[in-house]
Amino acid sequence: MNPRVGRPSYFLRDEPALAATIDEFLFRLGGDLAAQTFDRGVAALVLGGGYGRGEGGVFRNAEMGRPGLYNDLEFYVFVSDRRIAPGLDAWCHRWERQGTTELGIDVEFKRLPADIFQSTTPTMFYFDLLQGHRLVRGADALLANAPGRLRDPAQIPLSEPVRLLFNRGSGLLFARWRLAERPNDVDGFVERNHAKVRLALADAVLAAAGRHDGSCLERQRQIAGGSFETPSGFDRLRQWHEAGVRFKLEPRHRHPGAVALAKENRELTEAWLKTFLWLESRRLGATFETGGEYLRYYSRLFPETSCGRNFFLHVRDRVRRGSALPGWMDYPRAALQRALVAAHSDDDERRAAANLGASVDTWRDTYRCWWGFYN
Numbered sequence: 001m002n003p004r005v006g007r008p009s010y011f012l013r014d015e016p017a018l019a020a021t022i023d024e025f026l027f028r029l030g031g032d033l034a035a036q037t038f039d040r041g042v043a044a045l046v047l048g049g050g051y052g053r054g055e056g057g058v059f060r061n062a063e064m065g066r067p068g069l070y071n072d073l074e075f076y077v078f079v080s081d082r083r084i085a086p087g088l089d090a091w092c093h094r095w096e097r098q099g100t101t102e103l104g105i106d107v108e109f110k111r112l113p114a115d116i117f118q119s120t121t122p123t124m125f126y127f128d129l130l131q132g133h134r135l136v137r138g139a140d141a142l143l144a145n146a147p148g149r150l151r152d153p154a155q156i157p158l159s160e161p162v163r164l165l166f167n168r169g170s171g172l173l174f175a176r177w178r179l180a181e182r183p184n185d186v187d188g189f190v191e192r193n194h195a196k197v198r199l200a201l202a203d204a205v206l207a208a209a210g211r212h213d214g215s216c217l218e219r220q221r222q223i224a225g226g227s228f229e230t231p232s233g234f235d236r237l238r239q240w241h242e243a244g245v246r247f248k249l250e251p252r253h254r255h256p257g258a259v260a261l262a263k264e265n266r267e268l269t270e271a272w273l274k275t276f277l278w279l280e281s282r283r284l285g286a287t288f289e290t291g292g293e294y295l296r297y298y299s300r301l302f303p304e305t306s307c308g309r310n311f312f313l314h315v316r317d318r319v320r321r322g323s324a325l326p327g328w329m330d331y332p333r334a335a336l337q338r339a340l341v342a343a344h345s346d347d348d349e350r351r352a353a354a355n356l357g358a359s360v361d362t363w364r365d366t367y368r369c370w371w372g373f374y375n
Helices: 016-034 037-041 082-103 124-131 159-181 189-208 216-225 234-249 258-284 291-295 307-321 333-344 349-356 363-374
Strands: 042-047 058-060 067-069 073-079 107-113 134-138
Touching: 016 042, 016 067, 016 073, 016 082, 016 134, 037 042, 037 082, 073 082, 082 107, 124 159, 159 189, 159 258, 159 333, 159 363, 189 216, 189 234, 189 258, 216 234, 234 258, 258 291, 258 333, 291 333, 333 349, 333 363, 349 363
Parallel strands: 073 107
Antiparallel strands: 042 073, 042 134, 058 067
16 A cells, blocks of 8 residues: 555645645755755655655644644655765755754654665665655655565564664653653643554554554554454554544644643553563563563573674764663663663663663663664
8 A cells, every 4th residue: 555646745634735835845955956066966855754655744723723734854865976975964954954944843854875775674664665755856766666575564573663662662751751840741742752652552563463554544444453463452552543543643732731641651651561572572582571571681682683783883882972882792772672661660760770881860861862873
């Protein structure tokens, strides 16, 4: 299924004013890229994410009902000549700043080599991008001719839904910290992260069954009526998924209050931990009934990665960033996953800090920093 077929807009429903805003921005963006001397080294510029797939969120002000953009605009620049990197990076940063100011949402650019699809392994990200995107400039054949293995959801490894839950579990943690700092949640940060978790829990289970899809509506259809292996209590995740889809397509901030949000956070954290451990049990061939059992698992969490490559990454971090995470023979995200499970298991911040090699006073900043590198 290609979410763009028969859907010329960036949204499920007709939103002419918002569509015109994005169209105009893409027109100027493509035109400016064409005017750059390094344009010949860019094979393609595409818009991905929800808006690129035709399932972008439409936010309406509670008082006025005016529609607005909500999700990030995610652009991917496929580079055929690496020598243009300095000029291209400066151009991307300029448009990130300009777009964020103009549109009121985050505008992001990621640079990728033009031959990436020939060498990369299947991931949820590449699957989604190939299934639904909008070409801004260049040749769409670059994506159209990508290998079939990247379009097969059965080829996506279990590490991918685990990574999805790692990121959403981190969002839960950040939401908990935000509630402690700013209980009113005026900007909807907590509600947004909670909605992402509601969507991701069932999505991760579906992906683990080899049935991922780039369209949240198609995933909802499969989750509602499909037959595949699920953890206990999946009916609740199914209901949450419906709510997550509604928020994704038509995000609204309810502002239910700090007490209600804290209760939601606890409920979602309990479900997140259960689902995460279920996935990790399958991936690693072990049994994790509790967070403590996961933390007592001393083998590598990423056995599929090379010890030599992992060691190199830690050395690189030590040189470039002044420090490195514990566990030099494992992929660096392993330390973050252990810290996250510890933080979500009875809020054990002392053990979370220990898994990062940090103090209890500094571990939150340490986690945020390293998550930015390995999310």
